[in-house]
Amino acid sequence: MKREANLCRKCPVCNGNACKGEIPGVGGIGQGISFINNVQAFKKIGLLIDVVNNIKDINPETKLFNKSISFPMMVAPIAGIKNNYGTDVTDYEYNSDLARACKDTDTVCFVGDGIDMENMFHLPARAIQEQGASGFVTIKPWIMDKVTERINLVNEFNVLGIAMDIDAAGLPLLRNSATPVENKDYHGLKKIKELCKDKPFVVKGIMTIEAAKIAVAAGADGIVISNHGGRVLDDCVGTMDVLEEIVEAIKGETTILIDGGFRTGTDIFKAIALGADGVLVGRPIALACATEGDEGAKKAINKLKSEFIHAMRMTGCATIKDINKSKIKKLTM
Template sequence: MDIKTIKETAKGKMAGKCRVCPICNGKVCAGEVPGMGGAGTGEAFAENVKALARVKLNMRTIHSALEPDTSVKMFNQQFKTPIMGAPITGAVINAGDALNELQMVSAIVEGSNSAGSIGWIGDPANPSLYEDGLESIRLAGQGVAIIKPRLDLKEIKELFKLAENAGAIALGVDLDGAGLITMALKGQPVGPKTKKELTELIQSTKLPFIVKGIMTAEEAIKCVEVGAKAIVVSNHGGRVLDHTPGAADVLPQIAKAVKGKITILADGGVRSGADVLKLLALGADGVLLGRPLIVGAYGGGTEGVKTIIEKYTSELKAAMILTGCKSIKDIGPEVLWHR
């Protein structure tokens, strides 16, 4: 399966929801939420892409990094690549009815696992669709579950328990969904969480706990203080708050504050393996893919998702050769060019 075929197929299946643009930068779909766009002017989505584009790499070719190792250890497991499938929900409403929720999320989770990585599931506004995510974890054998920050902590804990029983190897909350009106309209109001509330949630599970939606060093430090095992530097794909900076812009400051104290993951605007290298050099330990894998799922199902992750991993490996990095741990600030 090739990328061109995947994109052409996806474009037909996602008609009216996504144009599958040559460059997925949020310009054409600005404000299309529900849909594939960014909130309001769409600037937060576009800024994720722009922020990565502003990062430049030092080409270094006098070294012995001939066969770079792209493997990483995360959540007590070894993966072939640091590229993972992001928690995505709302197949029909956002991407079109060519796939139902189970088909889309299963393609992402199973495709990620087939590529030697791991897929994450989200927590849809329609509670019945959460079962589709859990089923995808059961089918794949493992996954990561991220729950919306409901006001009712008891409800979050119950959803954690279901994820544990389904085979999740890590779980957490996406605080970047704290203002989602769609959740309130479905009778599940969400909101921000205090350090005390996060501590209570962390203590309710034995699995590694992830806080998704961290965009400042101050809040990253708070996640370390409450005992979280990982954070995701993310503005929710630019879909919740207009005019935020890109994830790549805030990542260095966050890494400076908490690198080595907590696992740092990042998402937003990743469109190639070189983009993955940039986020790793800026301080991330792993990277999540969102929109590209939706296109992969609609364009080729499980195989489409696997193909895209493998393509990005191959591009990452090539970029590592050309920047002198033998392993993921070797990717540091020296890879980045500064004017």
């Protein structure tokens, strides 16, 4: 039976139009332009069919952070499920379902964070371990003693790594909270990397070459090119609009991930062709998981996977290594 999720409008294509400005809710901030631009950016790139080859078997697997995953897609952190989706599901229940779905589909989940440390951070992090899944915890850019408290807690857990959504420094609800968030510079990121000890540290919320270079210099094992799904600043460019220049600046120095507006397997293909190592998908999988539990999440993940494999087959790519810029064309709009 489907569970309610009244705050999401469940559009045929999740593109940020109907839910403009709906926070709480799942929309983009203000006029919703950043969310809309994320989705629009994919329209500026097309795939090139190439079936003049003898490819029979397609292998979409890849390895990220020493973990093999079934295709280059992981699930983005989404916190505050009750408040944002209008459902009875807690963050713990949601992340337990999600972790199970990711384990069953051989991929990785990211869990989020919020002011209520026990229910929005500790229990979701615990869900990864309880389900025997591979997952990242994503810590908000709190002031340093709060960051340290959370990292020390999860260092005891069996999680794949630790991420920080540095762009959450712009979330209005957190900016004015009793536990404030703050911007993180090179020294802050370096200190956080040290606290993570032997666990990979991923900096989520990079949109410029300069910020990417600083994250790399501070020791980040990965970055996520992200504008938080358009929820922290209105009028941003789409994440796919900056992917290529960031790849050119730092490729090979860290793992490059990207999120924002990925809705199909062909969207994922475009990012890999432009040099991303992997993609995070948020809202479509979150809605499926919130309303239909782990089975819903699995269905959404498997749909993306089969679309991605089809794109590989039709562009003449037998493995992930074969996906490159020669398989796509930028369109003049």
